[in-house]
Amino acid sequence: MTSQTSYKPKLLWLQSITCNGNTHSFLNHPDLASILSHFDLVYHPVLETPFNIEEVARGELDCDILILEGSFRKEGFTRGRVEVSKIVETYAKKVEHIISAGTCATFGGIFKEYDPEHISGFCFDAEERTERYEIYASKLISLPGCPIHPRWLSYVLMMLVKGNPIPIDELHRPQELYGITVHTGCTRNEYFEWKIDSKGFGLKEGCLFYEQGCQGPYTRGSCNKILWNDTSSKTIVGTPCFGCTEPSFPKTALFSTKTNMGIPATMPLGVPRRAYLTATGIAKSFRIKRFEERIITYDN
């Protein structure tokens, strides 16, 4: 006997032009088994599934949730010997929800750069809406990130299973995940507040926003709230945020900050330049010894 409540949504994970990074990021989810137990996995790029890619490519399988990975081009990229753009349209029409997993599927990402005119995300080409947007917008949830964080995807999947509404922004990103910036929760926040730059790479002290290219203050994402691999993040280990969740990813000269008259050219998200300059002026007028010292000193 199957009751209505025990129905498991059918999940289909389809790849286009990708590096498989989202697939492998998700496979590292510590609760993988429990999450997948709520779904009937129709196809997945590496996990064993009841159907192979050639059967998927025929477009005849039933499916409720479509996860897309990789950027798209109209023609010239096949899976199971069929144009991916065809396979994806077939399933996109059938399903109730479409999740664009990763920056490539959402905005075009890195692979878009090879042929920017013909390669894009599924519903967005960087920030512009593609012609598919009007057709599929009502089903679309965007999960940009290069790669996606496994817990971002499981949040969306479990919200869908529970039938909970997911508040989204104008680019269809869940507000719960992208309503904050990567800067939120960064362990270097004190240095940001007092405008103390890091003196070099490889130091736990100092902020990376002023010289080392960190885009954390204006990049949407919860990397420093929901930690990577449940343990860390780029900025915690002294690597600048490269803005990998943004439609503009990847920008260039990623390890240095573009400045105007010594002030970072891009302001923290939503902060007027005048407000930033005022706060900076005040912060910089004090010299606080603690921020110039090392946190730990080892005696040799």
Next chain:
Amino acid sequence: MIIRELIEKIEGEAELDFTFNEGKIEDVRISFAFYRGMEEILVGKDARDALVITPRVCGICNHAHLIAAVEAIENGYENAGLKVELSSKAKAIREFTLSCELMQNHMTWFYMTILPQFEKLIGEASGENHALKASYFSSTITKALSIFAGQWPHSSYAVPGGVTCDPTYVDVMQAENLVDESIRFYEEMVIGIPLDKYLEIDSNAFLYDLDGDLARVLHLMSMNEMSDMGQSHDRFIAFGESSLFKAGKSMKTRVYEVDSNYVKESIQKSTVAKAVTYKHKLYEVGPLARAMVSKEPMVKHLHKRYKDSILTRVFARVHEVALLLTRSKELLKNLRLDEPSCSLDKELMIDDFEGVGVVEAARGSLIHKTTVKEGLISKYEIIVPTQWNLSHGDDNENGIAIEAMVGASSTEEATFIFRTFDVCSVCTTQ
């Protein structure tokens, strides 16, 4: 008779055309359909952007691309006259994180590719969920990696002169615990005995009697008369060096020196994958090659009996995890946290250089070559391990994987042999 098979779940897909003659495979053509243009995407970007872009070649061996990319820049700086001296701490952390990725890759391949495909091939299903074992090991060991590198996949924490992290003892201890947990898993699931006892084994016969998934595979291969299957040219090469791996080429019983300047790439017909040769000869790369070059006793024993068969190849890959786990513990134990993480000034810029970075990735030697003019990349070349193993070959001899498949009696048998090379489609079609 030609049979065309689409092979999937190899980090993408490939088409294999099998030519049969009297019930045996006589020839195989391997083709990959789509090129993503990574080398072109890099042109015109800042030299250090390669540290962010190249990991995105591959979702599974991204970290190896990062290390190859940073070594290419450092080699370029040296060629331009700047001495780049890494602290022992930076070197050890890089080797540790790369080791974590190798182990992640090997165990994912063993549990998600080899075991399920092997059970299918011999018609003996264990009913176990191998993927969950893979996922558990993978999330544990990549967590240890992330303590230093921030995240996996797609970290960019290695920068010219060292690493960006500045770990504390809290970090190191957490990493040690995660390595211990990975060892516990490996002992319980894979080898069935304590790691130190396993590494003392000096008789092959004993290997088959162990509990655990490795012995089960070896045992079933021998029961099904598959131990000799999948032999190729029996020539091996490795270019990357670490505290564990040596560079060299192994032919017959001898090991010779190598120089990556003699590596040559060439375009092949009807596939976007390029061929790679060393002094016009094809070589196998990967864990088996590394073991042969560094004369790893347990692998050499099996090789003596079965040559470069699927049994030796599968064993070498899983066995390498034992070596890496042991080495990882030592690297963490000896970490000197008082040393600098990065020895180059952040303002330092060298605008014109050419450099080569060579590392041992999970699947074999990975080479990055960067040419930088006025601070921007003017040319970038990436040579990946799968190119070595899947090259077509020439009029004189077959490619490595092709030679291994020739003589197989079914496409199922041949595709299993193909998968023992741990083929990575996305790397091959960068």
